[in-house]
Amino acid sequence: MSIVYFVDGFVPEAAAQIPITTHALHYGTSVFEGIRAYGDGTRSALFRPLEHYERFLRNAAWLEMKPRWTAAELTGLTVELLRRNAFFDDRYVRPFLFKTSRTIGAGLPEGESLAIVAVPMARGPLPRPGVTATWSRWRRFPAAACPAGAKIAGLYVNSSLARGDAVSRGFDQPILLDISGRVAEGYGANLFAVFGSHVTTPPADCDILPGITRDSLLQYVTSQADLSVAIEAITPDRLLEADEVFLCGTGMEIVPIASIEGRPIGSGDGQARIAERAARWYRDIVTGDGPAPDDWLVPVTPAT
Numbered sequence: 505m506s507i508v509y510f511v512d513g514f515v516p517e518a519a520a521q522i523p524i525t526t527h528a529l530h531y532g533t534s535v536f537e538g539i540r541a542y543g544d545g546t547r548s549a550l551f552r553p554l555e556h557y558e559r560f561l562r563n564a565a566w567l568e569m570k571p572r573w574t575a576a577e578l579t580g581l582t583v584e585l586l587r588r589n590a591f592f593d594d595r596y597v598r599p600f601l602f603k604t605s606r607t608i609g610a611g612l613p614e615g616e617s618l619a620i621v622a623v624p625m626a627r628g629p630l631p632r633p634g635v636t637a638t639w640s641r642w643r644r645f646p647a648a649a650c651p652a653g654a655k656i657a658g659l660y661v662n663s664s665l666a667r668g669d670a671v672s673r674g675f676d677q678p679i680l681l682d683i684s685g686r687v688a689e690g691y692g693a694n695l696f697a698v699f700g701s702h703v704t705t706p707p708a709d710c711d712i713l714p715g716i717t718r719d720s721l722l723q724y725v726t727s728q729a730d731l732s733v734a735i736e737a738i739t740p741d742r743l744l745e746a747d748e749v750f751l752c753g754t755g756m757e758i759v760p761i762a763s764i765e766g767r768p769i770g771s772g773d774g775q776a777r778i779a780e781r782a783a784r785w786y787r788d789i790v791t792g793d794g795p796a797p798d799d800w801l802v803p804v805t806p807a808t
């Protein structure tokens with residue numbers, strides 16, 4: 505059984521229990537993150553944990569939470585969690601801050617607790633096989649209804665519905681449009697489209713969650729002399745004309761879309777060349793095999 509961080513310290517997972525009246529359970533009043541560590545079994549590194557925890561703290565503010573940790577301190581707790589468990593392999597870390605109030609009724613009652621749990625998550629194959637996609641029957645919720653860029657648990661019903669709908673109709677992935685019908689993103693990943701050597705991804709005002717993987721890939725593409733890049737709105741018709749479409753996110757990594765509604769993307773030969781190039785760059789960065797910008801990797805090693 506693993507050790508988790510729960511409320512005030514590290515405890516065995518079985519001891520991390522919440523009362524059934526906990527506010528977050530009823531109203532989704534929790535913020536969370538998904539952070540990846542890549543390792544070889546003897547040492548690993550967390551990928552951009554500071555940016556994840558900075559987003560976590562920004563999101564906590566939407567729910568009027570007042571966490572007592574800085575992003576650096578939360579990163580330190582995460583390193584400690586992996587160390588205590590001797591997890592030096594590929595892991596997915598899920599921190600969350602949840603409203604602990606036991607009052608029934610929506611609202612933003614005071615009081616929250618922190619939990620951090622790490623589960624195994626193996627890296628995906630390279631090259632990655634393409635997946636099938638469908639236009640989701642569910643639109644992305646607009647920023648006028650709730651903070652569209654925030655990882656707030658309750659908002660993920662939108663993602664659950666979209667993914668459930670796509671899978672029940674026989675597709676791997678939904679593509680969600682924003683409320684005005686422009687391409688937004690996947691159910692838990694951002695979307696890129698490639699037109700020749702031009703790489704593009706929708707802007708924040710298409711109600712996406714601006715991901716850290718998206719940001720990393722934007723930095724990569726910008727550094728490539730043979731590619732141009734722009735953040736721009738994409739219509740569904742235009743997306744169907746792309747040479748490549750791919751999804752990216754911490755959990756998903758970089759996944760090419762082979763077809764949308766059964767219509768092949770690009771040449772139809774299943775080759776996503778720029779997606780594959782970006783995926784190899786990303787893999788080298790997260791595993792420490794390529795030069796990562798300062799602060800992107802936080803090492804996790806056995807305590808000395």
Ligand code: PMP
Nearest residue numbers: 692693694713715716717753754
């Ligand atoms: N969009 C949504 C809705 C997500 O849940 C995620 C995963 N956090 C992403 C995009 C990708 O974000 P990141 O690259 O930071 O994991």
